[in-house]
Amino acid sequence: MRQGQRLVSMVEVAIMAAIAIVFNHLTPFQLWPNGGSITLSMVPIVAVAFRRGVKPGLMCGLLTGALLIALGGTVVHPVQAALDYPIAFAAVGLAGWVRLSEGRSRQRQLWLIGLGVLVAGGIRYLAHVASGVVFFSEYAGNQPVLLYSLGYNATFMVPEVLITLAVCGGVYWTAPQLLWRRERRG
Secondary structure (H helix, E strand, C coil): CHHHHHHHHHHHHHHHHHHHHHHHHCCCECCCCCCCCECCCHHHHHHHHHHHCHHHHHHHHHHHHHHHHHCCCCCCCHHHHHHHHHHHHHHHHHHHHCCCCCCCCHHHHHHHHHHHHHHHHHHHHHHHHHHHHHHCHHHCCCCCHHHHHHHHHHHHHHHHHHHHHHHHHHHHHHCHHHCCCCCCCC
8 A cells, every 4th residue: 555655655756846837938937138037836735745745845856956957947057056946946845844634723724734835935045145255156237146135036926836736725715625735544
């Protein structure tokens, strides 16, 4: 039974990574000249993290980031590519440190969803900021590089995190079992 559960988890990670890729490419808000967009790509990764835990969440994000590079991500340096893609998206999987389960009040679960998404989104944001400071400093002009990177990355990360919160909250409100932790048995 344990082997079967592992297989189901791996399939779910792969499917949700594919959905995240599709969501990343279906963005009406590609307004930023140096990369970044507002998408729903965090939602499937967060869903895996809530359902399966941190490790599958990290794997889903890592796979998503690696595939985004392979499908034409902006790469100016290998470290920048790692920060902006596999590391940033793997960070979204950290939302899995929050455990949603049957039996807790709805309000408490919604708070946990918010906490998980905010922490994971914040860590992803920091990966993008680090990349911006090191590899995109020439765009800062007269502004301090750190301030430029913080501001630039906030313009797409804040809306994306808020959208992810709204979608995950809506999913939990209408079908909470889709986000509850799936325990391994056997």
